[in-house]
Amino acid sequence: MDLKSKIAEAAERVLLANGLAKTTTKEIARAAGCSEGSLYNHFKSKEDLFLHVLRGQLKNLMGALSKLQGLAGQETVRANLERVAFAALEDFGASMPLICSVFSEPGILLRLREGFAQRNEGPHRANEAVEAYLEREKQLGRIGEGTDPRAIADLLLGSCFQHAFQTNFLGREESEEDRDRFAKRVLDPLFAALA
């Protein structure tokens, strides 16, 4: 693997461990096994390196949900949404500390936004993906005529997002079963609405 990737991965590790404010170039270099100067052969500044890592995190977040498109009509809607909820809990949970950190540095936040605007990206795309999936299922007749796909998507992902936030915020360890239980619990009333 080339040094640039090694640096990016090291930065991600250090950022998740130490937080954005307490992450120094010196420590990134040590974690990457190179000199501090080398960071600047591959990234223009510390801020640029952080942006690179953050964009990676946000892409991961989308990765799981982008596969949703093909699932419409397959298996059961319930099974599909359970998978969605589960993936969201996992992905949100993993990237929450970093994504949230960005609020502490308005300069970085601004640059992220600019990038989003140009490429039509951003965290809201996750909700749009679920919405699109549900729209398809509606066309296929597998969920009720009267359902509002966007509202369902927002409720489902929103509850997962907040759950991931609180889990991180309170420092709670969470098992797969915990996640599964949460996913099923919020899906129950949602399915009452989808009928």
Next chain:
Amino acid sequence: MDLKSKIAEAAERVLLANGLAKTTTKEIARAAGCSEGSLYNHFKSKEDLFLHVLRGQLKNLMGALSKLQGLAGQETVRANLERVAFAALEDFGASMPLICSVFSEPGILLRLREGFAQRNEGPHRANEAVEAYLEREKQLGRIGEGTDPRAIADLLLGSCFQHAFQTNFLGREESEEDRDRFAKRVLDPLFAALA
């Protein structure tokens, strides 16, 4: 108003404007109209001052929801929940940048958690408040026997939380009508489930 409160308010203002990482003691002092030295006559350290401010933010966040207890049985459930959703959107939105910032400083996050554990506080209390309200309404027979109050609370507050997050993250200005529309949209399917 005494200097301690003036400092705390100044700190809050500067934190919300500049982000946790870029907020310096010098700037807080200027905003409070006092000297840097004075900060240390009222707070042991910059971190302590930040904790003071952050705890205040989290209390605000609970403020609106704590009144919920008395609303059970009054007006309609729908009206009450609309009020809840609206307050959540507003409060989450206002404190989001600061609350999230905390992830950039694990040291501060840790101390916040310790305080929570001792006093049984934390952001999850908001969801518990809504859950408790719904439990009452269930006992009063105003919502269906089969509803899971916790799940409904998580869905409602979760979607509001994520919405507030995304609005902040994308830097979108949002009008009262925008908020109202969002609140109503997510409540519709929820009420289908509550019947």
Next chain:
Amino acid sequence: MDLKSKIAEAAERVLLANGLAKTTTKEIARAAGCSEGSLYNHFKSKEDLFLHVLRGQLKNLMGALSKLQGLAGQETVRANLERVAFAALEDFGASMPLICSVFSEPGILLRLREGFAQRNEGPHRANEAVEAYLEREKQLGRIGEGTDPRAIADLLLGSCFQHAFQTNFLGREESEEDRDRFAKRVLDPLFAALA
């Protein structure tokens, strides 16, 4: 003496000894007997400190010549011009290394120029001072009708300037007698022209 002056003097010493390129904030602080951080309590940046010192050097340079105005009509023209030449040799010699150094940093040079333009200052003012003096003497009839004060001023100060430059450049030590001899030597033909 306050720390600001101590820092400025220390900076001047170090600049003259080490050259503009090799002068570090660390060494200035050591020479001033304070911490590096203290430099920044009194000057916004290293560049600003340098500008402060350079402007001082240029003022010294003018100081000796500004007294010329009152000399018109006093003693003999020859004696006055000898004094001028001598002062020029001394002042040019002392500030040459620093003044010239400025060419190595276009940024600083630019800022110096801007200041000059605003306050009608600059090294050319020295020549203007001598010119003004000679103009007076011409009006008093102590030098020939046909003389061109500006040309005489440029010849006199120019030769002193170049002499000081070369002495510094070649690293030659120069005694008072050396300077005196040079001054007299160039004044001889000049006086042949003034008759």
Next chain:
Amino acid sequence: MDLKSKIAEAAERVLLANGLAKTTTKEIARAAGCSEGSLYNHFKSKEDLFLHVLRGQLKNLMGALSKLQGLAGQETVRANLERVAFAALEDFGASMPLICSVFSEPGILLRLREGFAQRNEGPHRANEAVEAYLEREKQLGRIGEGTDPRAIADLLLGSCFQHAFQTNFLGREESEEDRDRFAKRVLDPLFAALA
């Protein structure tokens, strides 16, 4: 042209544009169209490269004046000295920024001096050249018996040198006519003395 010359010329270009302090090896390499490493295949160090360029500049400075020797007795003295003054203004003006820059790096200045001492070179040789020319004219009886060739040389070149310095220092653009006018103006009183 071989790479060594290309590098030297690129270095000269960059030095004149950016100043000695702000000229980096990276930029020289880019200007020369080669890699940074190549610089070190042809020069032992950055300092050596700079010395190479500086010696070239000082040689240029002598170039025009070395032809003076043959001019004695030709045309008129006035015409010859006008040519000298004009060449001096031009050459001094072109190399002033670089030559002066050297004061910002005592290490380089020292090494330049050593070279001068060994080869009897240096900026004072220009004055000696004019002096020698005038000496010849004196022997030929084209200038007055009583004239001091060295003094005239110092006055003439000195005034041109200072003029070039100030023009550079103040950042003034200067036309050929400006130069011509200045040369003639200082030569007038000088010729009154040569009679």
Next chain:
DNA sequence: AATGAATGAGGCTTCATTCAT
């Protein structure tokens, strides 16, 4: 209690130089 100059640790970044390819 209020001040604000002084501190010094530590952060980010630049840059001349080396060396394996």
Next chain:
DNA sequence: GATGAATGAAGCCTCATTCAT
């Protein structure tokens, strides 16, 4: 000879904290 990524020393500057007034 040519390359250019890697180096690491060193530079400038920021900032929370202290302390004498």
